[in-house]
Amino acid sequence: MNNLLVAQSGGPTSAINATLAGVIAQAMIQDDIDEILGGLNGIEGILQERIMNLREVIKNTSDLDRLTHTPASALGSCRFKLNNPETDESQYQKLIEIFKKYKITYFIYIGGNDSMDTVDKLSHYCEMNNIDGVQIIGAPKTIDNDLVELDHCPGFPSAAQYIATTFAELERDVSVYDSFGVTVVEIMGRNAGWLTASSALARKTGGRGPDFIYLCEKPFSTQQFLQDLKSLSHENRNLLVAVSEGLKDENGTYISETSASDVVDVFGHKDIAGTGKVLEQLIRNEIGCKVRSLELNLMQRCASHLTSQTDLEESRMLGAKAVQCALAKKSGLMVTLVRKQNNPYEITFASVPVSKVANLEKTVPMDWITDNGYDVTSEMMDYLSPLVSIDAVDHLIIK
Amino acid sequence: MNNLLVAQSGGPTSAINATLAGVIAQAMIQDDIDEILGGLNGIEGILQERIMNLREVIKNTSDLDRLTHTPASALGSCRFKLNNPETDESQYQKLIEIFKKYKITYFIYIGGNDSMDTVDKLSHYCEMNNIDGVQIIGAPKTIDNDLVELDHCPGFPSAAQYIATTFAELERDVSVYDSFGVTVVEIMGRNAGWLTASSALARKTGGRGPDFIYLCEKPFSTQQFLQDLKSLSHENRNLLVAVSEGLKDENGTYISETSASDVVDVFGHKDIAGTGKVLEQLIRNEIGCKVRSLELNLMQRCASHLTSQTDLEESRMLGAKAVQCALAKKSGLMVTLVRKQNNPYEITFASVPVSKVANLEKTVPMDWITDNGYDVTSEMMDYLSPLVSIDAVDHLIIK
Numbered sequence: 001m002n003n004l005l006v007a008q009s010g011g012p013t014s015a016i017n018a019t020l021a022g023v024i025a026q027a028m029i030q031d032d033i034d035e036i037l038g039g040l041n042g043i044e045g046i047l048q049e050r051i052m053n054l055r056e057v058i059k060n061t062s063d064l065d066r067l068t069h070t071p072a073s074a075l076g077s078c079r080f081k082l083n084n085p086e087t088d089e090s091q092y093q094k095l096i097e098i099f100k101k102y103k104i105t106y107f108i109y110i111g112g113n114d115s116m117d118t119v120d121k122l123s124h125y126c127e128m129n130n131i132d133g134v135q136i137i138g139a140p141k142t143i144d145n146d147l148v149e150l151d152h153c154p155g156f157p158s159a160a161q162y163i164a165t166t167f168a169e170l171e172r173d174v175s176v177y178d179s180f181g182v183t184v185v186e187i188m189g190r191n192a193g194w195l196t197a198s199s200a201l202a203r204k205t206g207g208r209g210p211d212f213i214y215l216c217e218k219p220f221s222t223q224q225f226l227q228d229l230k231s232l233s234h235e236n237r238n239l240l241v242a243v244s245e246g247l248k249d250e251n252g253t254y255i256s257e258t259s260a261s262d263v264v265d266v267f268g269h270k271d272i273a274g275t276g277k278v279l280e281q282l283i284r285n286e287i288g289c290k291v292r293s294l295e296l297n298l299m300q301r302c303a304s305h306l307t308s309q310t311d312l313e314e315s316r317m318l319g320a321k322a323v324q325c326a327l328a329k330k331s332g333l334m335v336t337l338v339r340k341q342n343n344p345y346e347i348t349f350a351s352v353p354v355s356k357v358a359n360l361e362k363t364v365p366m367d368w369i370t371d372n373g374y375d376v377t378s379e380m381m382d383y384l385s386p387l388v389s390i391d392a393v394d395h396l397i398i399k
Numbered sequence: 400m401n402n403l404l405v406a407q408s409g410g411p412t413s414a415i416n417a418t419l420a421g422v423i424a425q426a427m428i429q430d431d432i433d434e435i436l437g438g439l440n441g442i443e444g445i446l447q448e449r450i451m452n453l454r455e456v457i458k459n460t461s462d463l464d465r466l467t468h469t470p471a472s473a474l475g476s477c478r479f480k481l482n483n484p485e486t487d488e489s490q491y492q493k494l495i496e497i498f499k500k501y502k503i504t505y506f507i508y509i510g511g512n513d514s515m516d517t518v519d520k521l522s523h524y525c526e527m528n529n530i531d532g533v534q535i536i537g538a539p540k541t542i543d544n545d546l547v548e549l550d551h552c553p554g555f556p557s558a559a560q561y562i563a564t565t566f567a568e569l570e571r572d573v574s575v576y577d578s579f580g581v582t583v584v585e586i587m588g589r590n591a592g593w594l595t596a597s598s599a600l601a602r603k604t605g606g607r608g609p610d611f612i613y614l615c616e617k618p619f620s621t622q623q624f625l626q627d628l629k630s631l632s633h634e635n636r637n638l639l640v641a642v643s644e645g646l647k648d649e650n651g652t653y654i655s656e657t658s659a660s661d662v663v664d665v666f667g668h669k670d671i672a673g674t675g676k677v678l679e680q681l682i683r684n685e686i687g688c689k690v691r692s693l694e695l696n697l698m699q700r701c702a703s704h705l706t707s708q709t710d711l712e713e714s715r716m717l718g719a720k721a722v723q724c725a726l727a728k729k730s731g732l733m734v735t736l737v738r739k740q741n742n743p744y745e746i747t748f749a750s751v752p753v754s755k756v757a758n759l760e761k762t763v764p765m766d767w768i769t770d771n772g773y774d775v776t777s778e779m780m781d782y783l784s785p786l787v788s789i790d791a792v793d794h795l796i797i798k
Contacts, residue, residue, distance in 0.1 A: 173470060178475065
C-alpha cells in the first residue's frame with residue numbers, strides 16, 4: 001500500500017485549505033495512491049498519531065469546493081520545531097515508525113518558514129539514514145509573503161485583496177467630515193512589508209488610497225513622520241496612513257517598544273501596545289488633532305469571503321504539483337510559483353530544494369520604496385496588481 | 400420651480416448612499432420636481448450654502464448603482480445640532496432664506512438620532528411661523544439600530560452581516576491550535592447591543608459561533624465573566640467572546656473606564672483603552688491564558704463589499720418613500736419600516752411624526768438576553784435572521 005499523508009502548520013491563511021483541497025483532489029485521481037490521510041495539528045499531532053482518513057469527510061467535489069473556501073487550517077495547526085537530529089533523533093525515529101505503521105509513502109506538509117524547516121530536517125534525516133520509502137514535499141503558504149525562491153506566497157494575494165478593499169472602504173468612511181485628522185491602520189508584518197504595500201492597490205478603485213505608507217524595511221523616524229503628516233494639514237481632511245506592525249527606528253528598536261508606549265496598567269504590567277496605538281498617542285500628544293488607530297488584525301488572514309481567485313487557484317494547483325513531485329520520487333522539495341510575465345500575467349509551477357528556502361526571509365527591496373519613504377514604486381504596483389482583483393469596490397465619489 | 404434638496408448627517412453606514420440613490424431616482428421620475436440638489440456636509444454645509452446640482456454627477460442608472468454600493472455619506476456629513484429656536488432663531492432664518500434662494504420645496508435629511516432632531520426642530524419652526532413652502536422629511540439610518548418607531552434601522556443589517564460573516568471566519572482562525580485561550584471581539588454600540596447580538600448569526604453557517612455574547616444592556620460583572628470563561632477551560636480550545644463597547648458594571652460605569660484600564664502613558668495622559676483591551680488585560684492577569692482582543696472598528700460600518708442585499712433594497716425604497724411623503728405635502732415625518740411577519744419576511748413602508756423618534760433610543764429587550772447573561776434568545780434570532788444572508792461563508796469543518 002502507498003498512502004499519502006498531508007498536514008498543515010503555522011499561521012492560518014484564507015488559502016491554505018485550497019492547497020489541501022488540491023492535494024486531496026490530485027491524490028484521488030492517482031492509481032498509485034491508496035489512502036489519503038490527514039495529520040491533525042501538524043507534525044506535533046502526527047507524533048501523537050492523530051491521523052484520520054480524509055475520504056471520510058471529503059466525499060465529493062462539493063466538499064472539495066467548500067474546503068477550498070474555508071479559511072484557516074482545516075486540519076489544525078502547530079508551532080513546533082523538530083529537535084536537531086544530531087543531539088536528539090527520537091522524534092525522527094518516532095515519525096519513521098508512524099510512517100511505516102500507516103504505510104505512508106508520500107508526506108505533503110503545507111506551511112511557512114518553520115514548516116519548510118521541518119520538511120528540510122526530516123527529508124535530510126531520511127537521506128542520511130538511507131530511509132527511502134517516503135517522499136517528503138513542502139507546499140508553501142504565508143500571508144507575509146516572506147518565503148524565498150517563489151514569486152509570491154499562497155495566502156498573500158487574498159490578504160492583499162482584503163487590505164486593498166478595506167482601504168478603499170476606509171477612505172470613504174474617514175472622508176465624511178471636513179477637518180484635519182489622522183487614521184492610522186496597522187497591518188501585519190514584523191520584518192516584511194508586503195502586506196502594508198498592498199494598501200496602495202486601493203488606488204485602483206479611483207480613490208486616493210492611503211496618503212502615507214510606511215514599510216518596516218525602512219528605518220522609521222517619528223519626527224519625520226510628524227512632519228510628513230503636518231505637510232498635508234492644510235487640506236483639512238482625514239489622512240489615511242498604512243503602517244507595518246514591525247516598524248523599527250534607526251537603531252532597530254520596534255516602534256511598539258519605544259518610550260511613547262511605555263505604559264503600565266494598575267497591576268504594574270507593561271501594556272502591550274501595537275505600533276498603530278503608539279503612533280496614535282504620538283499624534284495626539286504632538287499634533288493634537290483628531291486621531292484614531294485600528295488594526296486589521298486576524299481579519300486580514302481569514303476573510304475568506306474576499307479571497308483572491310488567483311490565489312485560490314494557484315494554491316490548489318500547488319497542492320496538486322506537490323503530489324506530482326512526491327509521485328516522481330523526489331523528496332526534500334518545495335513546490336513554487338515562477339512568474340513569466342506581468343501582462344498578461346503568466347505563471348508556471350516548479351520546485352526547488354527546500355534547503356534553499358528554510359529559515360530565510362524575503363523582504364521588500366529598498367528600491368521599491370519611494371525616495372520620500374512613505375510610498376511604493378511602480379515596480380511594486382506591477383508586481384502586486386495581477387494578484388488581486390478589487391472590482392467589487394467600484395465607488396462613486398462625489399466629494 | 401420646485402427643487403429638492405437632500406443631505407446626509409451622522410456616522411457613516413454601508414447603506415446610507417442607497418437611500419440617497421433612492422431619493423435621486425424617485426425625484427428623477429417626478430414631473431413636480433425640477434432640480435435635484437445636494438447639500439454637502441449636512442445642515443452645517445447647507446448653512447454655508449455648500450449646495451450642488453446632483454444631476455451633474457449622477458448622469459445615468461449606472462451612476463445610481465455605483466452610488467448605492469459606495470459606503471459612507473457620499474455628500475459628506477456633520478455632527479451639528481441646531482440651536483433651540485426659542486433662544487436663537489438665526490440659524491432657522493438663515494436656512495429659510497437659503498431654501499427660498501434655491502427654490503427648495505422639498506428637503507430630505509438622511510441620518511440618525513441627531514438628524515431627526517434637526518428635522519423635528521426645523522419642521523416645527525416652519526409650522527410655528529406659518530412657513531409652508533417647504534416639506535421636510537427624515538430618512539433614517541444608523542448601524543446601531545437604536546431608533547424607535549421602526550422595525551430596524553437601514554445600515555444595521557449590513558453591519559450585522561459583516562459581523563456575522565467575520566465571526567464565522569474568526570472562529571475558524573482561532574480554532575487551529577488545541578489549547579485554552581480567549582479571543583475577545585469588541586463590537587460597536589454604547590447603549591444598544593443589537594450589533595453585538597448579530598454575532599450569534601455566525602452559527603447559521605454550521606459553526607459554533609461565539610461562545611459568549613455580552614450585551615451592554617445587562618450589567619456586566621467581571622467576576623462572573625471570569626467564571627464563565629473558566630467553566631469551559633477544560634475544552635482546551637480558544638473561546639470566542641463578543642462584547643459591546645458599551646459594557647457597564649452594576650453601577651453604570653463603563654468597563655472601559657474601570658480601574659483595570661487606569662493606564663497612563665509617559666506623558667501622564669490617560670490611555671484610552673477599549674472595552675476589549677481592558678478585558679484582555681483582565682484575563683491575562685486573572686487567568687493567565689493566551690488572550691487576544693480585537694475591534695471590528697470602522698470596518699463594521701463601511702464594509703460595502705459585504706452589504707446585506709435586503710438592507711440596500713430597503714434603504715433605497717425608504718429614500719423613494721421620503722420623496723413621496725414630501726410630494727404629498729407632509730412635513731415633519733420620518734419614513735419607517737414595519738415588519739408584518741418573519742417567515743416569509745414581509746415589510747411595509749410607512750411614516751411617523753419625527754417628534755416621536757428624535758432623542759429617543761431603542762435598546763435590546765432584557766428578555767431577549769438568555770438567563771445566563773451571555774447569549775441571545777430565539778426571539779432575537781428570529782428578528783435578525785431575515786435581515787442578513789451569510790451564505791457566502793459555507794465552511795467545511797473537519798476538526
